[in-house]
Amino acid sequence: MRRNRFVTMAAAVCTAALVTAGAAACGGSESGSSGGGGEKTLKVGLAYDIGGRGDKSFNDSAYAGLQRVEKELNLEIKDLEAKDGETNADKVQRLDLLAKSGYNPIIAVGFVYTEAVTEVSKRHPDVKFGIVDSLVESPNVSSLLFAEHEASYLVGAAAALKSKTDTIGFVGGDHVPLIEKFEAGYMAGAKKVNPDIEVKVKYANEGSDGKGFKDPTSGKTIAQGQIDEGADVIYHASGLTGVGVIEAAAAKKKWAIGVDSDQYLTAPADQKPYVLTSALKRVDTAVFDFVKSVSDGTVKGGPTTFDLKNDGVGYSTANKEAIKDVQARLDELKKQIIDGEIKVPDKP
């Protein structure tokens, strides 16, 4: 009996230790904190969306902006990553931690932070917050918004011009209004240059829990399916899931179109020739401009929209061989959008 009790105790302790170790290991990451020398007046904090650094797309673009901040403005930076399946409370805690540790400004990357920023910005009225992709009404929050549909319109036109089968594909991440904006713009751009074009649309996830942005296995399968049904250009707006889309397209020697970052630059060498272009969303510019405005003291609360006009969005011409024959037409469309002659829809 005594031995039994000992074993039970030991087992309970073991299990408790396992659980604590598991929870403790879920902490955030830290990188590139102060490197000595120079005057560092501001400490800049940044919290990533799901997918995190290394997604070769949205988050990496934010990271590029942060690196520019460190280099050009010589400020201290700290970035924290989100973890899989976290709750809103985790996000609040992450932002709160940054604010309490003296980070100001703080940038939250992604619409998933909407509620967290709303809450934490009230708690720390002296701290400047920036949120990417979401509108938060608060005097100390700057909302960094993008006209993704305008960039998507241009790559949609590029896809339709390049397609030989009159069939193109779109792969979305989570089925949320933000991603529908990409779909709407892409569809409109494609129909503008070829009214008869067929666009295959598929979202990797119908929920809004972020799963659709980190499932390259699904991305690959969806893209293969669209290619088998005749699509020869596929655009993705799905974060890491898109890695699978580009892989599948390159394997079948079809065109892929990247998103957010210039994915021609980040693709493996054997896939590069098949990345036609990317719909650029200059999160890096937005992050840099926001931090700069804080350090200049010119920062304003409220929304700032980055669109074609101020080069906050655009399309990439890094794959010169592929894009050069349609570039003139795309620039013409771009000008028409800037001049207001074309109104790009933001809902499908």
Next chain:
Amino acid sequence: MIGTDVEVVHAPEAATRPGRPAWIRLVLLGVALFVALSAVRVITGSDQLTSSGTMGAALGLAVPIGMAALGGLWSERSGVINIGLEGMLILGTWFGAWGAYVTGNPWAGLVAGVVGGMLGALLHALATVTFGVDHIVSGVALTILATGLARYLSVLTYLDVENAGASQSPPIKQGFPRWSLPGADSALGQVEAERWFLVSDLAGLIRGLTTNVSAVTVIAVALVPISYWVLWRTAFGLRLRSCGENPVAAASLGVGVRRLKYAAVIVSGGLAGLGGVFLSMVATSQYQEGQTNGRGYIGLAAMIFGNWRPGGLAAGAGMFGYTDAVQLRGSAVAVHALLLLAAVGLVALAAWQVSRRRYLPAAVSFAVGVAVYAWYATTDSLPGQIVTYTPHITTLLVLSLAAQRLRMPAANGMRYRKGEE
């Protein structure tokens, strides 16, 4: 003595399975299903249902689920419930990618992933077999631990690596070799393109399963019959299964129950680890947090669906992989065509129940079948929200239909202590 043991182990199964052997019925059911599928393909004209692309994708999606299910089989046949499969799958994805990244050799990654899964299993065995912790508690803790550990290790190893971070490894450049059956691709491709009833579908099936197949897929598929052979045709397997049926009786015959349970759980972890390796190195080419996406649990469901038998769990994994492939590739139209198949299946089920003189269940099946057909006939496609969950809905339906006929190992999940009744 051994002879008596065989009877003890087999008697309950024999009692619930009259008539033809289980595997023949499974094959017959599979053939019937395929013919029906082919007919539905012809009627609805959605060629994606049986195209080689769909079949190839189905195989790829089924492998990680099947490996988790096979892992579950080993563990549960020895009497240890393994809900920690998800955690072992996670360890497999992380260590697989890490091994390949560090050495530049995919096979080293495979070994690392399998060993990673085994280490997780060792912990589970230690908790459940040695310390007698509740199997569910230990399994859940293991999954939580694996999630945290993978992240912790990523932070340690990948933070300053380009294109990587706390939630993913850098891309793995060296992949496993891929094989195709010589000549099958072109010859069967022509047959498939003809769209003949059954013949083209069969060509699509064979072409999908024999073209551009990864070495890991071949190993994974081979492990199913190998597991059957080891567990049902060797003395080691018999002793292992006796631990899951009646460990006290087994021990009285001199079987080393604890040792065998340890062995079974560790093999289980190795198999789940292999499933993880497939996810991070074949299905994609990098480790990512959350990549397993609950496949460990689906594997467990596939194993239960398969009645704790290798053939059954392979069928379960295949079904899930197939429906997932159809919904991902063929979109709403192909899934809509599957409605017709469901309607036909339900009516057939009703007829079978009438032949067994079970009139009430027959009436219910028939009514549901007609309702599904009406749904099919009055719509052109399904809403995207439903389409995405096709595999889950199908699994749930089939599992609920099959649940009355399942029998798990008698001492599964029970705590065993030497010298205690």
